[in-house]
Amino acid sequence: MVKVLKIVIxxxxxxxxxxxxxxxxxxxxxxxxxxxxxxxxEIHAKSNEISRALAPVLAAEKLIVQSTNLTSLFNRLYxxxxxxxxxxxxxxxxxxxxxxxxxxxxxxxxxxxxxxNVKGTLGILKKLVVERKIEIGNKDEFSQNIFNLKFIIxxxxxxAVFRDI
Numbered sequence: 823m824v825k826v827l828k829i830v831i832x833x834x835x836x837x838x839x840x841x842x843x844x845x846x847x848x849x850x851x852x853x854x855x856x857x858x859x860x861x862x863x864e865i866h867a868k869s870n871e872i873s874r875a876l877a878p879v880l881a882a883e884k885l886i887v888q889s890t891n892l893t894s895l896f897n898r899l900y901x902x903x904x905x906x907x908x909x910x911x912x913x914x915x916x917x918x919x920x921x922x923x924x925x926x927x928x929x930x931x932x933x934x935x936x937x938x939n940v941k942g943t944l945g946i947l948k949k950l951v952v953e954r955k956i957e958i959g960n961k962d963e964f965s966q967n968i969f970n971l972k973f974i975i976x977x978x979x980x981x982a983v984f985r986d987i
Contacts, residue, residue: 824852826852826853826854827852827853827854827920827921828853828854828856828917828918828919828920828921829853829854829855829856829919829920829921829922829923830855830856830857830858830910830913830914830917830919830921830922830923831855831856831857831861831885831910831922831923832857832861832906832907832910832922832923832924832925832926832929833857833861833864833865833868833906834923834924834925834926834943835848835923835925835943835946836857836861836865836872836876837865837868837872838943838971838973839946840871840872840875840876841871841872841971841972841973842947842968842971844947844950844955844956845875845879846879847950847955847956848946848950848955849879849884849885854886855884855885855886856885856886856887856888856913856914856917856919857885857886857887857888857910858887858888858889858890858906858909858910858913859887859889859909860905860906860909861906861909861910862876862880862887863906864904864905864906888913888917889909889913890909890912890913890915890916891916892912892913892915892916895911895912895915896908896909896912899911899912899932902928902932903926903928903929903932907924907926907929910922910924911924911929911932911933911936911938914933914938915936915937915938919938919939920939921938921939921940921941922938922939922940922941923940923941923942923943923946924940924942925942925943930942943973944975944979944980944983944984945983947968947983948983948984948987951984951987952987958984958987961980961981961984961987964984965977965980965981968980
């Protein structure tokens with residue numbers, strides 16, 4: 823029996839992939855993707871474009887919306903992080919997720935300290951490139967396109983992630 827990977831996602835990846843027009847490319851039937859109710863709320867508060875793109879994905883149940891039962895962990899995290907980040911980390915811990923997708927450095931450090939396998943948006947983007955679901959062409963132009971989508975990245979991190987592509 824093939825193990826289905828459990829991936830818990832924070833809002834930043836969804837927002838980026840919608841703007842990059844690659845959300846459907848990432849959502850794969852071989853994985854279970856989870857988001858929390860507060861992440862859904864956060865996305866709906868950000869932009870109509872993102873909300874409109876998320877609605878059919880939620881309706882098709884490609885993303886599972888689930889609350890965490892680890893309220894003690896959530897409450898401790900919520901003292902330092904936004905609700906969405908706190909709930910995402912707590913849910914990933916509860917589900918013993920294979921990956922949690924976070925971009926905030928402090929949240930990534932805490933998640934790693936809790937034993938979670940953390941990936942970021944650029945890591946997911948690289949995965950799509952490696953799987954040939956997207957083409958990057960010229961790295962400088964590609965990084966500029968990412969910046970134009972209002973996704974803040976340090977060029978050193980971008981080039982470190984994509985150095986072998």
